[in-house]
Structures are given as C-alpha cells and as structure tokens.
Amino acid sequence: xxxxxxxxxxxxxxxxxxxxxxxxxxxxxxxxxxxxxxxxxxxxxxxxxxxxxxxxxxxxxxxxxxxxxxxxxxxxxxxxxxxxxxxxxxxxxxxxxxxxxxxxxxxxxxxxxxxxxxxxxxxxxxxxxxxxxxxxxxxxxxxxxxxxxxxxxxxxxxxxxxxxxxxxxxxxxxxxxxxxxxxxxxxxxxxxxxxxxxxxxxxxxxxxxxxxxxxxxxxxxxxxxxxxxxxxxxxxxxxxxxxxxxxxxxxxxxxxxxxxxxxxxxxxxxxxxxxxxxxxxxxxxxxxxxxxxxxxxxxxxxxxxxxxxxxxxxxxxxxxxxxx
Ligand code: ADP
Ligand code: TRP
Numbered sequence: 001x002x003x004x005x006x007x008x009x010x011x012x013x014x015x016x017x018x019x020x021x022x023x024x025x026x027x028x029x030x031x032x033x034x035x036x037x038x039x040x041x042x043x044x045x046x047x048x049x050x051x052x053x054x055x056x057x058x059x060x061x062x063x064x065x066x067x068x069x070x071x072x073x074x075x076x077x078x079x080x081x082x083x084x085x086x087x088x089x090x091x092x093x094x095x096x097x098x099x100x101x102x103x104x105x106x107x108x109x110x111x112x113x114x115x116x117x118x119x120x121x122x123x124x125x126x127x128x129x130x131x132x133x134x135x136x137x138x139x140x141x142x143x144x145x146x147x148x149x150x151x152x153x154x155x156x157x158x159x160x161x162x163x164x165x166x167x168x169x170x171x172x173x174x175x176x177x178x179x180x181x182x183x184x185x186x187x188x189x190x191x192x193x194x195x196x197x198x199x200x201x202x203x204x205x206x207x208x209x210x211x212x213x214x215x216x217x218x219x220x221x222x223x224x225x226x227x228x229x230x231x232x233x234x235x236x237x238x239x240x241x242x243x244x245x246x247x248x249x250x251x252x253x254x255x256x257x258x259x260x261x262x263x264x265x266x267x268x269x270x271x272x273x274x275x276x277x278x279x280x281x282x283x284x285x286x287x288x289x290x291x292x293x294x295x296x297x298x299x300x301x302x303x304x305x306x307x308x309x310x311x312x313x314x315x316x317x318x319x320x321x322x323x324x
Contacts, residue, residue: 003031004137006039009056013063014197016182016190019238024141024176026068034074035135041079045120061291066281077298084306089130092156096126129153133168134306141174164316183231185214211267216259224255232262239269
C-alpha cells in the first residue's frame with residue numbers, strides 16, 4: 001500500500017493542522033511506502049513573497065521532522081523538486097472539463113466573493129490529481145475539506161484509463177476522523193483565515209497568553225457545566241489521557257471551578273505534550289544541511305517513481321515519439 005499526502009506551506013502549523021492532519025500522516029508512515037510533500041506549487045496561488053515562501057517551506061520541513069516524520073520510513077520532499085508532476089498536470093488538464101473545476105469549492109468560494117481568481121487556483125485540483133497519480137498512490141489521508149479534490153483525482157484517473165488503458169492507480173481518500181476538528185480560541189474551527197490559531201511551535205509565553213484569552217461563556221463558577229460541546233474541554237481533551245479527561249469531565253459536571261484554572265491546565269498539558277518535538281526542532285534548526293539532505297534524498301526517490309509513471313503516461317497517449 002502506498003500512502004501519499006501533501007500540506008501547503010502557507011504559514012506555521014497550528015494545533016488544527018497537527019491533530020487534524022499531521023498526526024495521522026505520521027501514524028501512517030509505517031505503511032509499505034509513504035510519500036509526504038510540502039505543496040509549495042499550491043502555496044504559490046496565495047503566497048506571493050519569495051522570502052516568505054522559502055521560509056515557510058523550510059519551517060514546514062522542520063516542523064514535520066520535529067513532530068516525528070521519520071525520513072527513514074517516509075519519503076519527505078518538496079513538491080516543486082519533482083518537475084514530472086507539472087508535466088503530468090498538463091496531460092491531465094487535457095482531459096479535465098471546465099465545468100468540473102468550476103464546481104470545486106476553493107475556486108467557487110473566491111468567485112462568489114467577487115475575488116479575482118487566477119488559473120492557478122482554478123486548476124489547483126488538477127495539480128493535486130497529478131501529485132497523487134504520479135506516485136501510484138493507493139491511499140490519500142486528508143481532512144474533510146479535501147475530499148472533493150480527491151474525487152477529481154479519482155475521476156481523472158478513471159477517465160484516462162478508460163481512454164488509454166490501465167495506466168493509473170485509482171486512489172482512495174482516507175478522511176481524518178471528525179473528532180479531530182479542532183476549535184480555535186474563539187470556539188470556531190481553528191484556521192489561519194479566522195485568526196484564532198495557536199501554533200504548534202509558538203513561543204511558550206505567547207501560547208500561554210493566547211490560551212488565557214480563549215473565549216468562554218460567563219456562567220458563574222458554581223454552576224455545573226456539560227463538558228461535551230465546550231471548546232475549552234475539547235482542546236484539553238487533545239492533550240490528556242483518558243483518566244485525566246474523565247476527571248476533567250467530572251469537574252465540569254460538578255461545577256465550582258473557574259475557566260482560568262482549566263486554561264492553566266491546558267497551557268501546562270500542551271507545553272508538556274509538544275516539549276520533545278520542540279527540543280528536536282531546536283536540534284534540527286542547528287543542522288540546516290541535514291534537512292536539505294533529507295529533502296534532496298526524498299526528491300530523488302520521488303522523482304524516480306514519478307518518472308516511471310510519466311513514462312507509462314507518455315507511452316499510453318503517444319507522446320513518446322523520439323524516444324519510443
Ligand atoms: P487553515 O484552515 O489554517 O488554512 P489548511 O487548510 O492549510 O489550514 O489545513 C491543512 C490541513 O490541516 C488540512 O488537511 C485540514 O483538514 C487540516 N486542518 C486545518 N484546520 C483544522 C482544524 N481546525 N481541525 C482539524 N483539521 C484541520
Ligand atoms: N490541497 C491540499 C491542502 O490544502 C494539499 C495538497 C496538495 C494535497 N496536493 C495534495 C493533499 C495531494 C493530498 C494529496 O491541504
């Protein structure tokens with residue numbers, strides 16, 4: 001089984017990205033083969049500053065490695081280091097209908113808000129299909145929001161196979177469980193776009209400040225509260241074991257506590273939870289060459305695989321002319 005997923009380097013990873021996506025990638029790295037990449041070509045549709053994009057790409061690599069992505073188990077690389085994918089994207093574009101892309105939500109949303117969308121955003125799902133199909137991926141772990149894009153990849157694989165013969169593996173989406181929908185500091189879904197995030201490697205003091213400012217209701221301290229549905233409880237639950245979670249739920253139901261106390265618990269637990277990763281990140285930061293080496297090695301492995309698939313594609317549709 002070959003697992004593949006990508007994550008965009010559009011900013012520093014937050015708790016939502018970790019519990020909703022990254023944690024599962026790391027858990028799946030024990031598959032026969034796992035490919036994870038930093039989707040810098042996709043990020044180019046929103047990050048227009050070269051220094052920011054470079055820094056985000058480096059930060060994404062450091063974060064993923066520090067959080068436990070093991071380059072001995074998984075192939076980690078940067079999307080643009082595999083040019084075969086962009087070539088495959090063109091071939092797939094020739095069998096993609098315009099209507100199919102117009103219905104995709106990232107584009108539709110921008111258009112409905114009257115924001116000018118470029119061809120990068122419009123063809124975003126085709127590049128994503130190329131990312132997936134270029135490595136004969138079987139399973140693609142993603143958040144709920146990406147399922148529509150995996151459907152596009154499946155449909156394109158089937159359409160191509162129908163026209164040219166069995167060239168592509170038809171991938172399956174593996175959706176992250178609902179439980180991992182992480183709320184932000186205002187109770188809405190945590191997202192960069194809502195300005196309600198707490199970053200995984202946020203400076204400890206700054207993280208504490210954000211935690212202490214998490215919005216809560218103003219019910220009096222004595223009043224018993226139902227933990228389910230309370231976003232502070234949900235956040236605590238991400239970091240503590242079952243026994244601690246049950247104790248916390250009982251405290252909510254008994255009442256007589258202040259939210260400040262729970263926030264302090266959250267800050268302590270989150271700090272302890274990410275402490276080993278923080279230490280690994282510090283260590284990696286002082287060896288930037290090692291990170292470049294990992295990414296270069298990953299790109300080499302990924303390119304070899306993508307080349308094989310692209311050769312098949314070129315043969316199948318008559319592009320292999322001078323080199324049949
Ligand atoms: P953002 O909404 O901050 O821009 P992205 O869209 O870049 O985050 O998300 C990258 C990955 O992290 C996706 O797979 C997405 O499903 C997951 N993710 C983002 N926010 C959350 C969240 N609050 N809860 C669970 N998963 C999330
Ligand atoms: N679009 C995905 C996201 O925003 C990132 C991505 C790019 C991806 N290519 C992919 C995910 C291929 C899975 C497979 O989260």
